[in-house]
Amino acid sequence: MLHLAAKQLLTGDRTQTQISADAIAPAFDELSPDLRYKLLQRRAVKGWLFNSVLYLATAVLLAPVAVPQLNAAADGTISQVRGLKQKADTVAEFISPDFAAPVQKGENIAGHTVTSGYGFRDTANLPEGASADHKGVDLATEIGTPIKAIGAKGSKTKVRCWTDSKGGGNVAEMxxxxxxxxxxxxxxxxxxxxxxxxxxxxxxxxxxxGIGAPHLDWRQRDKTTGKHQHPQKSYLLWALTGREPNANFTRIDILRNAIITQESAGDAAIVNRDSSALGLAQILPENLAGAGKGWDFEALGKDLTPDEFLADPDAQTKIINHQLSNIYETQLKDGHSADEATRRTAAVWYSGNADLANDTKPQHWNGDPAKDYPSIKDYSDQVLNRVHELRKTQIND
Known part of the structure; x- marks a missing residue:
């Protein structure tokens, strides 16, 4: 459907232009990354304008009148319009223009900072031999960071390896x-x-x-012409996480920030005086315990001591994202709506049990009434409210 939408944008009626009968509109994935991004943005703007006009027309044509039957019909029609808009918004979220956007210097992709962008750059502070015309994007990565095969489930990726003697070091072409x-x-x-x-x-x-400190240089090319393209977020994010980018990634980022605000107000070094929970999302020490196991090893492939965990906000973020993604996706697979999946994920984070999301009993540390904490329902509702507020902020920005 994405390809069809792009073709419709490209081949819309232009009465002042004659197009030959054998002209063929390019497929969406044949366009340059920048043009794909512009098309998606353009479609988002058109959708917003359409919704605005639809609401205005509905308000004018279906204004409440004296006849009760007409009022009921108006209410039913408005409800249907709202339902259609909600479905359209869901689809628009799944095909997020942000994931089609070119990667830019300073962005954070799956927990890794983009230290050098695509195209011409100042090499004054770069290692000797670094190119001024950069054909990819650089990310700050630790040695041993895994790169995954991208593609639909069940598909294959062909990998060819060689060594670039001009500074690229060991190279993989995928x-x-x-x-x-x-x-x-x-x-x-x-x-x-x-x-x-x-x-x-x-x-x-x-x-x-090759040249430079530990990092990943990621490049994207047209397979037919071999020309370099400005790498897009979607493919790079996919390669770093092993999962197709979709709205869930955006929701997880927002959900993570909502929980962090709830738990620590953004203090990566804080330790709870009652539970000894650690850092941004107040992870219990026992969740990091054990060589070759625990949340740290699951997300990072290595073990962290509590002190190392507290001193590394990036590692905390990766661990939080990993756990929240697993919990949230499980709730969606169980048939819960996005909002209810958010509440149930928050309940798991707070209590370990999604089914307690509506539990109104006040919480006390070790049964001590003096150590009062919100009920699981209050916590879950507060997290959901923060998610909604953060999403509004994101839309306004």
């Missing part, structure tokens, strides 16, 4: 079956093995080979 017009490159790798990989499978590990 050709996902799901995107036959594109190929991707990852440079400065610590490990790379040529082969065929399943979508979502770890294919290479970032490193510090």
């Amino acid at each position: 050709e996902p079956q799901s995107f036959p017009n594109l190929k991707f490159q990852a440079l400065h790798l610590s490990e790379c093995k040529t082969g065929i990989y399943n979508a979502g499978e770890t294919i290479v590990l970032s490193g510090d080979t």
Whole structure:
């Protein structure tokens, strides 16, 4: 449907222009990344204008009148319009223009800061040999950060590895079956093995080979022409997480920030005086305990001491995202709405049990009435309210 929408935008009626009968509009994925992004933004604006006109027309035509039957009909029609708009908003969220946007310097992609953007750059403070015309984007990554095969579930990605003697170090070229017009490159790798990989499978590990400190140089190219393209967030995010970007990623970021505000007000070094819970989202120490297991090892592939955890806000964010994603997606799969999934995820975070999301009993640490905490329902409702407020802020920005 995304391809069809793009073609409709590109081939709309233009009475003043003659188009030859054999002219063929390009498919959406054949367009440049910048044009894809502009088309999605343009569609979002058109959708907003359409909704505005629809609401205005509804208000004028269905204004309450003296006849009760007409009032009832008006209420029913307005309800239907609202339902259609809610469905349209859901679809618009799933195909988020933000994920089609080109990656820019300073952004954070899956917990990694983009330290150098695409195109011409100042090399004064870069290592000797760094190119002025950068063909990719650089991300600050620790040695051993996994890069995943992107593509639809069940699809394959072909990987070819070699060493670039001009400063790129170990390089992987990836050709996902799901995107036959594109190929991707990852440079400065610590490990790379040529082969065929399943979508979502770890294919290479970032490193510090070639020029510079440990980082990932990510590139996107047209498979037919070989021309470099400005890398897009969607593919890079997919490669770093192993999951297709969609509205859930945006919701998880917002949900994480809502829980952090609720738990610590953004203080990464705080320790709860009662429970000894740690950091931004007040994670209990036992959730980090044990060599080769725990939330830290699940999300990062390594163990952290409590002190290391408190000193590393980026690691905290990755661990929180990993856990929230698992909990939230489970609630969605169980058939709960987005709002109810948010409340139930908050209940799990607070109590360990999603089914207690409506429990109104006041909470006390170890049964001590002097150590009073919100009920699980209050906590869940407060998190949901914060999510709504943060989403409004995001829309207004």
